[in-house]
Amino acid sequence: MLIKNASLIITPSEVKKNQSILIEGNIIKKIGPSKGMDKTDEVIDASGFLVMPGLINAHTHLAMTLFRGYEDNLPLQKWLEKIFPVEDRLTEKHVYWGSMLGCLEMIKSGTTCFNDMYYFMDEVAKSVGKTGIRGCLTRAISSKGNWKKRLKTMTEKIKNIKNSSRIEWILGPHAIYTCSEELLVRIKELADNYNKKIHIHVSETEKELKDCLREHGKRPVEYLDDIGLMSNRTIAAHCCWLNDKEMDILSKRGVSVVHNPVSNMKLAAGIAPVVKMLEKSINVSLGTDGAASNNNLDMFEEMKTASLLQKISMKNSLALDAKTCLKMATINGAKALGINSGVIESGKKADLILINLKSPNLKPMHNPYSTIVYSCHGENVDTTIVDGKVLMKNRKTSLDEEKIYEKIEDCKAELF
Numbered sequence: 032m033l034i035k036n037a038s039l040i041i042t043p044s045e046v047k048k049n050q051s052i053l054i055e056g057n058i059i060k061k062i063g064p065s066k067g068m069d070k071t072d073e074v075i076d077a078s079g080f081l082v083m084p085g086l087i088n089a090h091t092h093l094a095m096t097l098f099r100g101y102e103d104n105l106p107l108q109k110w111l112e113k114i115f116p117v118e119d120r121l122t123e124k125h126v127y128w129g130s131m132l133g134c135l136e137m138i139k140s141g142t143t144c145f146n147d148m149y150y151f152m153d154e155v156a157k158s159v160g161k162t163g164i165r166g167c168l169t170r171a172i173s174s175k176g177n178w179k180k181r182l183k184t185m186t187e188k189i190k191n192i193k194n195s196s197r198i199e200w201i202l203g204p205h206a207i208y209t210c211s212e213e214l215l216v217r218i219k220e221l222a223d224n225y226n227k228k229i230h231i232h233v234s235e236t237e238k239e240l241k242d243c244l245r246e247h248g249k250r251p252v253e254y255l256d257d258i259g260l261m262s263n264r265t266i267a268a269h270c271c272w273l274n275d276k277e278m279d280i281l282s283k284r285g286v287s288v289v290h291n292p293v294s295n296m297k298l299a300a301g302i303a304p305v306v307k308m309l310e311k312s313i314n315v316s317l318g319t320d321g322a323a324s325n326n327n328l329d330m331f332e333e334m335k336t337a338s339l340l341q342k343i344s345m346k347n348s349l350a351l352d353a354k355t356c357l358k359m360a361t362i363n364g365a366k367a368l369g370i371n372s373g374v375i376e377s378g379k380k381a382d383l384i385l386i387n388l389k390s391p392n393l394k395p396m397h398n399p400y401s402t403i404v405y406s407c408h409g410e411n412v413d414t415t416i417v418d419g420k421v422l423m424k425n426r427k428t429s430l431d432e433e434k435i436y437e438k439i440e441d442c443k444a445e446l447f
């Protein structure tokens with residue numbers, strides 16, 4: 032596939048003008064002048080478009096699209112009390128259609144890869160297979176009920192499951208307040224034995240911090256580090272309540288953090304010290320969290336909010352600039368998830384998006400990073416390419432969108 036004459040090619044480190052991108056299979060082969068790149072099966076004319084790496088949503092609960100707009104204006108604990116009883120009623124079918132809606136929303140807003148933590152993950156995998164997006168999938172596990180049986184099932188699965196070209200399987204202890212120490216240790220052993228990443232919520236709220244101090248006499252990151260759970264294979268979502276010592280641990284262990292500014296603001300959970308974490312060389316990526324606490328999966332909105340939140344909380348308009356936000360939503364996400372993408376470079380996976388620059392909110396352009404982070408939104412994405420395949424062009428996908436909307440209405444009627 033040839034993406035021809037792109038007006039601009041943007042990555043967090045460079046801007047290229049009037050160049051073309053040659054894709055072979057699912058890999059970016061070459062970037063340069065179109066001359067000599069013409070013999071391809073598929074040509075996309077990208078003049079008038081900005082081409083950039085697909086965005087990576089490093090923490091979400093995809094099927095929670097079903098809960099979009101259900102119970103706003105509650106603090107995390109009270110909100111979870113409303114969500115949990117409905118979640119207990121979820122079946123495979125609900126999770127499949129909720130995930131299909133989430134995949135559709137992400138493809139239409141320029142996200143090419145997501146890191147999920149939920150239930151009925153085979154259904155999420157089916158939706159990833161069907162829609163063509165890339166996903167890292169995690170079955171959330173807690174010590175509620177018969178966890179030993181669930182852990183056994185999970186172990187069997189981890190042993191036998193093969194990662195496909197677009198699906199990576201990850202281990203997902205939900206959080207320290209839902210998992211016993213014994214369970215956390217068992218999951219760490221499993222991750223070590225099978226070289227798996229661990230995706231966990233860490234220090235989302237002040238309550239979590241205080242409870243941890245009371246129960247274990249130490250802070251969440253110290254507690255997790257003492258039981259060996261903090262490593263360069265760990266993806267820690269939120270990290271709002273950290274002190275310097277905890278940040279030093281995250282940095283030393285090479286833990287990747289996922290910042291979820293919209294969800295943190297909406298649930299009034301806290302403000303993650305993103306600037307400080309970056310200064311301490313922690314790999315900070317970006318996520319939307321579930322659509323229930325956001326209430327969408329638009330990573331453009333997330334980049335902008337991340338920047339604004341740091342500026343206002345630090346009372347410093349220089350804090351967290353646009354380029355850094357783009358880096359968090361692309362390269363840093365790829366690093367957190369261990370996937371070979373997040374940048375437009377030869378040898379990288381062909382996960383890219385085209386932005387239609389002929390849009391009122393994008394004119395004029397003085398600085399492309401500023402345009403992407405502060406002006407752009409998901410609807411400006413015209414074309415989404417994942418693993419070398421076009422999933423959306425001229426804002427049209429090949430999915431039966433009407434059917435997805437109908438099924439979502441059925442799920443809503445059954446669940447609520």
Ligand SMILES: [Zn+2]
Pocket residue numbers: 090091092232268320321
């Ligand atoms: Zn979450």
